[in-house]
Amino acid sequence: MKITLTAVLLGLLLSLPLHAFAAPAGGDTKIDAVLSVDVSNSMNESDVNKVSFEAMKMFIDMASVKGDKIGVVAYTDQILREKALLQINGVQDKQSLKTFIDQLTRGPYTDVAVGVNxxxxxxxxxxxxxxxxxxIVLLTDGNNSxxxxxxxxxxxxxxxxxVKKAKDKGIPIYTIGLNADxxxxxxxxxRISKExxxxxxxxxxxxxxxxxLSEIYASHLKxxxxxxxxxxxxxxxxxxxxxxxxxxxxxANISIMSSKPVEAKLVNPAGQEQKIPSDKIVYSASSAYSLIKLLTPEQGDWKLKIxxxxxxxxxxxxxxxxxxxVSMELSSSISYKPGDSVPVKASLQSNGQQVTDANLYKNAKATxxxxxxxxxxxxxxxxATAGQSFEGSFKIAEAHDYEVKVKVEDANFARESQPATISAKKAAAPAPAPSGSAPPADGNSGTLVGPIAWGGGLLIVLIAAALFGYSLWKKANKGFFGQxxxxxxxxDTGERTSxxxxxxxxxxxxxxxxQLLQLAPEFAETKQIVFKPGPADTVVVYNQSxxxxxxxxxxxDAVQGxxxxxxxxxxxxxxxxxxxxTVEYLK
Structure with missing residues (x-):
């Protein structure tokens, strides 16, 4: 009975695919960006027309219609003005940031460290x-003063x-040097960027x-x-x-760069001219650019008239x-040796569901x-592309540890899966028996039965504990569905937010x-109201507040959920x- 239970538990462990331990990155990624700009007087020569301000405004316009957060720092050898991270929830929020940028002034001296810090x-x-x-995007015209x-x-x-703090916290700094002189x-x-x-x-x-700024926005979001x-x-x-x-x-962000004003029209694939702006088309313009943002646009050829x-x-x-x-799956085996061939399969996912658009697979290259x-x-x-997946394998050459991931790219995007680690290092060989040892003369193996049984029992306990721990981990990391x-x-006033x-x-x-209330301090008491995934794509609310x-x-009463x-x-x-x-749950 012990052997059977052990075999079952081992089978369960071995049947767990590696991708179960390495979930793909979340969808619809949002950015938390800080634009830190040198506003020293020397910028009057490097950037006569304040194009740096216009570039920052275009970065803001390219941000998602809702969800991205953007802050601004204007520095010399000290902070002249700053705006903390503002969550974009509509056109008004973007306009607030752009108005702030328009009001920035110049000052003496320069200290890059101030802007980064x-x-x-x-x-x-x-x-x-x-x-x-x-x-972080850091704009400067040169040396410290x-x-x-x-x-x-x-x-x-x-x-x-x-820089060390940014590196430790996983904050990339994109530096832009204006080298006019x-x-x-x-x-x-x-060094700042590389580190x-x-x-x-x-x-x-x-x-x-x-x-x-367009390239930075695109590069950061792959x-x-x-x-x-x-x-x-x-x-x-x-x-x-x-x-x-x-x-x-x-x-789809269409940026039109021109130092003079332009007039734009847009015709959809059905040949119908679209109203600009509208519910599905956001339009913004400045002295250096115009930007048209199409929201969930219809597939096909649109005609832009300029x-x-x-x-x-x-x-x-x-x-x-x-x-x-990109979601990656590896072989279910958890132990390898040199010479083994490891099969790999990957697929594209959107909003937690597998993408079924054949064109997306057909035009993409997986590595x-x-x-x-x-x-x-x-x-x-x-x-190789195999219908709605990418498949292949690799051979393990040495008894080493390996990190495996899949990159998928086409003309418009690049994505990487979460990495998975596998090991091909041999287990340590069992220690040889002490010299001169021999089995009991009477052939009675009873002295071995106890340790074997004890070892088998311990193995069962350890595996059961591992499975129990895994079930707790899986429960704690269960994904949600819907919004x-x-x-x-x-x-007091009856006013409602949108x-x-x-x-x-x-x-x-x-x-x-x-968290759903964006961590606003006035709503701190709602930390004790928690939502957890429930059965059959439901959500369970717990109220300890x-x-x-x-x-x-x-x-x-939601104390128990x-x-x-x-x-x-x-x-x-x-x-x-x-x-x-008011909270409404939608699948």
């Missing part, structure tokens, strides 16, 4: 949320500490900044900038084709924003990346109401402020 502090104080990725009260050694110490300290900016996993951009003309047909304006409408390749495009000032050069770029991730963790060498090999619609009502849609697939195991929860006008099904709506009356929160 404050940007890191803003991201730290803003709190991190599941599904959000941080970054310190006042008499500060030494270069002091500045270097602050910078080193800030040729004195840019490239080494410092390159934090960012990238350095150098330009002698501020006019390049909008394109650079997207690609697609140059469209540029032209020299002739004073008439000129056509440019914008292809929406598949139904997985969440947003009328510019005669002889004006017009450049057009396109960035698609996809809700696509298997295998890193030998002992030698630090990485080998790449192509995976929450959250509204806040001021009970409905905020919070996708739940970015959370694992549980989510506090306070003093808040009162009602459903259908009736108060109910209450199940919410599709379209269930609850009202939560807060105790510390005279406000209520």
């Amino acid at each position: 404050e940007a890191v502090k803003i991201l730290e104080s803003g709190g991190s949320e599941p599904g959000h990725v941080p970054l 310190l006042n008499a009260g500060k030494s270069q050694a002091q500045s270097d110490q602050v910078l080193n500490e800030a 040729g004195t840019l300290n490239k080494d410092v900016l390159e 934090t996993g960012g990238k350095l951009f150098i330009t002698s003309s501020a006019d390049d900044l909008p394109n650079i 997207l690609k900038v697609v140059p469209l047909k540029g032209f020299t304006a002739n004073g008439e409408f000129q056509d440019v084709t914008v292809n929406i390749p598949n139904a997985s495009v969440l947003e 009328k510019g000032v005669p002889k004006e050069k017009i450049d057009i770029n396109l960035i698609y924003n996809y809700d696509v991730q 298997l990346l295998v890193t030998d963790l002992d030698t630090k060498k990485t080998a790449e090999s192509p995976l 929450m619609v959250v509204e806040v009502k001021d009970e 409905p905020q849609y919070r996708k739940l697939n970015a959370f694992k195991g549980k989510v506090e109401l306070h 003093g808040c009162v929860i009602e459903k259908g006008g009736r108060v109910f 209450k199940e919410l099904k599709n379209n269930d709506r609850i009202k939560i009356s807060l105790q510390n402020v005279n406000k209520s929160v």
